[in-house]
Amino acid sequence: MKRTILLTMMILFICVNTFASEGSIIFLKYPVGYQVQKLKKDMSNRPMILREMKSGAEKSLNMFMTKVGNRFNIENFLWSVNAIVVKDDINITKSLESMPEVLYILPDIIEYPEEPVSKDTPIIETSSDNLTYGLKNMNVQKVWDELGIKGQGINVGIIDTGIDGNHPEFKGTKKVISYWEPGGNTSLDNMTDGHGHGSHVAGTIAGGTISGKHIGVAPEAKLIIAKGISSKGTRASYLLEAMEHMIDPDGNPDTADFPRAINCSWHSGYGDQTPYYAMLERWIDTGIIPCFSAGNSGPGASTITKPKEFPALIATAALDSNKKVASFSSRGPAIFKGMNIDKPDVASPGVDVYSVKAGGGYRTMSGTSMASPHTTGVVALILSANPALTIDDVRQILYASCHDAGDEGYDYSYGHGWLDAYTAVKLAKNGGFVSGSVNVSGVAVSITVKETGTTYRCNKDGDYKFMLPSGSYTLIASAYGYLPKEQTVTVYSSQTSDCDFYLSEAQKIEISGKVVNKDNEPIKATVIINEVEGVSADTDNFGEFELELVAGLYSLTVKAYGYETLVIEKTNYSYNTDLDISLEALPPVLVVDNSKSSDNLINYYSQALQDLGIDFNCHNTDKDGDVSEDILMPYNMVIWFTGGKTSDTVDDNDSAILEKYLNSGGSLFITGQDIGYNIKTKAFYKDMLKAKYIKDKADTRIVRSDTISFAIEDGDGADNQKYPDVIEPEGSQVLFDYKDDGAAALYYVGDYKVVYFGFGFEAISTQQNRKDVMGIVIDTIYPDLETRIKRLATLKEMYKETLTNIVEDYTSLLEKEIYEEGIDPFNLNKIDLPEELKEAMINR
Numbered sequence: 001m002k003r004t005i006l007l008t009m010m011i012l013f014i015c016v017n018t019f020a021s022e023g024s025i026i027f028l029k030y031p032v033g034y035q036v037q038k039l040k041k042d043m044s045n046r047p048m049i050l051r052e053m054k055s056g057a058e059k060s061l062n063m064f065m066t067k068v069g070n071r072f073n074i075e076n077f078l079w080s081v082n083a084i085v086v087k088d089d090i091n092i093t094k095s096l097e098s099m100p101e102v103l104y105i106l107p108d109i110i111e112y113p114e115e116p117v118s119k120d121t122p123i124i125e126t127s128s129d130n131l132t133y134g135l136k137n138m139n140v141q142k143v144w145d146e147l148g149i150k151g152q153g154i155n156v157g158i159i160d161t162g163i164d165g166n167h168p169e170f171k172g173t174k175k176v177i178s179y180w181e182p183g184g185n186t187s188l189d190n191m192t193d194g195h196g197h198g199s200h201v202a203g204t205i206a207g208g209t210i211s212g213k214h215i216g217v218a219p220e221a222k223l224i225i226a227k228g229i230s231s232k233g234t235r236a237s238y239l240l241e242a243m244e245h246m247i248d249p250d251g252n253p254d255t256a257d258f259p260r261a262i263n264c265s266w267h268s269g270y271g272d273q274t275p276y277y278a279m280l281e282r283w284i285d286t287g288i289i290p291c292f293s294a295g296n297s298g299p300g301a302s303t304i305t306k307p308k309e310f311p312a313l314i315a316t317a318a319l320d321s322n323k324k325v326a327s328f329s330s331r332g333p334a335i336f337k338g339m340n341i342d343k344p345d346v347a348s349p350g351v352d353v354y355s356v357k358a359g360g361g362y363r364t365m366s367g368t369s370m371a372s373p374h375t376t377g378v379v380a381l382i383l384s385a386n387p388a389l390t391i392d393d394v395r396q397i398l399y400a401s402c403h404d405a406g407d408e409g410y411d412y413s414y415g416h417g418w419l420d421a422y423t424a425v426k427l428a429k430n431g432g433f434v435s436g437s438v439n440v441s442g443v444a445v446s447i448t449v450k451e452t453g454t455t456y457r458c459n460k461d462g463d464y465k466f467m468l469p470s471g472s473y474t475l476i477a478s479a480y481g482y483l484p485k486e487q488t489v490t491v492y493s494s495q496t497s498d499c500d501f502y503l504s505e506a507q508k509i510e511i512s513g514k515v516v517n518k519d520n521e522p523i524k525a526t527v528i529i530n531e532v533e534g535v536s537a538d539t540d541n542f543g544e545f546e547l548e549l550v551a552g553l554y555s556l557t558v559k560a561y562g563y564e565t566l567v568i569e570k571t572n573y574s575y576n577t578d579l580d581i582s583l584e585a586l587p588p589v590l591v592v593d594n595s596k597s598s599d600n601l602i603n604y605y606s607q608a609l610q611d612l613g614i615d616f617n618c619h620n621t622d623k624d625g626d627v628s629e630d631i632l633m634p635y636n637m638v639i640w641f642t643g644g645k646t647s648d649t650v651d652d653n654d655s656a657i658l659e660k661y662l663n664s665g666g667s668l669f670i671t672g673q674d675i676g677y678n679i680k681t682k683a684f685y686k687d688m689l690k691a692k693y694i695k696d697k698a699d700t701r702i703v704r705s706d707t708i709s710f711a712i713e714d715g716d717g718a719d720n721q722k723y724p725d726v727i728e729p730e731g732s733q734v735l736f737d738y739k740d741d742g743a744a745a746l747y748y749v750g751d752y753k754v755v756y757f758g759f760g761f762e763a764i765s766t767q768q769n770r771k772d773v774m775g776i777v778i779d780t781i782y783p784d785l786e787t788r789i790k791r792l793a794t795l796k797e798m799y800k801e802t803l804t805n806i807v808e809d810y811t812s813l814l815e816k817e818i819y820e821e822g823i824d825p826f827n828l829n830k831i832d833l834p835e836e837l838k839e840a841m842i843n844r
Contacts, residue, residue: 023089024085025078025083025107026064026096026105028057034059036052042388047254051253061077067101074086080244081282083275085237090106108236109236132353133321137349143381151219151381151384152220154260156218156259156261157224157262158201158223159239159242159246160225160226160265161193164193164356165189169210177224178250178257182228197369198358201265204355205221206380211362215354215356215362217421218381221380224246229266243279246259247283261288261291261383262376265292265372267292273307276306280310292308293316296328297328298328298331299328304332314345316368318368321351324625328366328367331413342415345398345399347415379394381421381424382394382425382427385425397467399466400424400427402416404416408455409455410457426469427469432467432493432495433491434497438463445462446477447475450476465496472491478503478553483503483506483551484572512546513577513578514545516581522539526539527558529549535549553572553573558583562586563584564583564584564586587617589636590619591641594645595643597645601641604718607771608770636666637668638666639671640668640671643718644722650684669781671756674725675758676727695726705736712760712763712764715765716766721760725759726742727743727745728742733746743758749780
């Protein structure tokens with residue numbers, strides 16, 4: 001297949017595998033009485049703190065050297081953590097631990113970057129995009145345009161594999177103001193990156209538009225680069241030295257040349273983490289925010305990699321373009337000194353991230369390594385908007401600007417949620433704190449901001465604190481078993497407003513009602529209380545339900561097979577309430593847009609269906625998320641299109657769900673170029689689509705059958721078919737041929753029904769032809785009444801539900817069709833159905 005493909009090196013992470021040690025690191029005790037003053041909010045005493053650190057460490061070193069003399073080959077002295085790096089092996093230096101001047105001794109472990117996982121993937125960013133999807137999803141453009149903040153005045157550190165100083169994004173741009181690597185090279189004219197990981201990270205933080213699109217979150221921030229990892233590996237002492245370099249890059253405590261935040265898209269191995277904890281404490285002591293990738297060991301629990309368990313750092317999980325957490329992203333909780341720690345903190349884009357390629361050009365890479373620099377860039381924007389903010393202030397702003405994802409509130413996959421740069425910078429410019437307590441403990445207590453709909457959780461003692469932009473707000477405190485209470489609070493910029501709540505115990509109430517369809521017929525449904533886990537009720541044969549619970553603020557979800565799910569917004573239920581709930585029946589067809597395209601290809605499908613008078617729903621996998629079997633199963637027919645995609649047309653998850661849908665007796669119309677090229681070796685292609693792949697690119701764009709001929713180029717169609725597949729039946733029948741070039745479309749009618757196009761339906765060149773072709777597809781595979789009823793028995797076997805429940809869920813949708821088609825329910829012997837199903841239908 002000839003096409004332009006970006007060879008994407010998917011760096012899952014820069015991590016370490018320990019093979020050997022090369023020398024030792026001797027950590028010394030500080031002199032008696034040594035202490036360092038606490039950093040002031042304005043950091044005016046930072047130079048004095050650095051001098052105190054260096055002075056105390058030098059005294060320790062002198063005391064130690066007085067006793068040991070020249071017995072060891074000293075390579076370096078790490079003043080920030082009071083440690084000596086020596087060439088001598090741990091077996092030689094271990095005996096020194098008995099000295100009163102020595103705190104502990106560790107081997108200087110030789111560490112190697114783990115080999116990256118490589119994968120050919122297309123560039124998902126199209127030429128029409130002027131922003132990467134990551135910047136779009138984080139609302140970065142609004143920060144630049146409306147607030148005028150682009151990271152100006154802020155230094156950001158990066159400890160990684162270096163940076164390609166000759167890349168157009170960095171050469172001559174003055175973005176990099178400091179460079180360091182082991183051995184002493186600090187020349188801005190000799191900055192290198194033999195791996196590529198560090199350059200990609202740097203582009204995401206502060207890259208510009210040379211590629212034709214914005215790639216950097218904070219394009220006017222300045223970069224301080226420390227090459228702590230090379231393509232051949234590193235040593236623990238090199239990483240520690242790189243971390244120390246960031247505290248005072250030029251060695252002069254009086255110059256404010258340090259980074260306010262440092263991105264660390266690596267982990268420190270599996271050995272003793274004490275040195276890294278000590279260095280991170282020094283960063284916090286000197287006003288530096290540590291920003292780390294969470295790790296790529298997911299999706300299992302407690303897979304956060306080292307040293308991301310350190311409580312004060314910001315650990316970032318990885319999201320895809322749909323803001324869904326990546327499967328590889330490490331999950332919490334993390335374990336720090338035997339305690340569970342809430343990590344990750346936030347989630348940012350980390351799948352197929354488009355940025356700098358060392359050596360020239362651009363590429364996509366995936367990993368939490370790519371997510372963390374998005375977060376670091378947002379931190380730079382926050383500090384650019386308000387440089388006076390402390391580390392704790394920035395942390396609170398990050399948490400408050402997250403949109404909740406995953407489980408409600410904090411969870412171990414998304415942390416506090418996906419990060420919104422615009423909200424964060426607005427908070428930095430004019431935000432204030434709201435804090436208080438609620439007189440409730442032992443149950444979950446939440447504070448909801450009425451104006452924004454955002455909910456915050458109190459701690460176990462009922463205390464809370466969060467940030468809001470300045471203004472007046474109505475807060476609602478709620479807890480299960482208590483009456484909710486509203487109070488008004490005014491938030492002032494850079495101040496804290498107090499708002500305490502006293503909640504009264506609630507009386508038990510009943511929420512009851514009836515669920516019907518639009519013809520007022522009862523429906524078998526489930527009514528769920530969203531705020532209280534495990535509280536729900538099923539309707540009876542008359543569609544009625546009853547829930548007993550304490551008065552409170554609740555939203556309800558009403559679900560019924562074959563009907564649109566209804567969510568009833570939060571309401572204060574303080575007394576017995578009776579609800580009349582009406583559900584809309586699902587249309588017979590679901591159209592799944594899996595094209596990942598911004599070209600509105602759905603219009604070609606919707607127009608054809610509308611012309612045929614067929615109702616349908618749409619599901620866009622780019623906007624609505626992946627399709628699940630719960631979404632597909634209620635529909636009589638599914639249309640699945642992949643547009644002009646040339647890869648990932650039907651992934652393993654898609655094929656598994658579609659196979660289950662077909663095995664239930666479903667009807668599928670699947671269409672798109674390169675479906676065959678992509679999955680020709682998969683069992684789903686041969687066994688379910690009943691197809692054999694012949695070649696990638698048909699010689700013609702004319703498609704025909706005995707009754708119709710049409711073009712799949714030009715006209716008013718999408719004109720997006722560069723690689724229409726030529727296919728062949730494998731237990732199926734030919735529906736359409738390419739003119740003089742083999743089969744273009746196949747169909748199979750058996751236990752299930754499927755039509756498969758080797759090209760994209762949207763490319764058909766006229767509206768009339770699209771209507772006619774869609775009509776042929778519908779006539780070929782749309783299930784008749786008998787097939788739809790028989791499918792109930794199949795679903796019973798698949799889901800192990802009682803037959804009666806399925807009939808109660810679905811029969812009301814079929815009854816009208818039965819009567820309209822003139823079938824007497826008492827004369828179902830005409831239809832070959834299980835006796836149990838016939839009896840259930842008649843009894844109903």
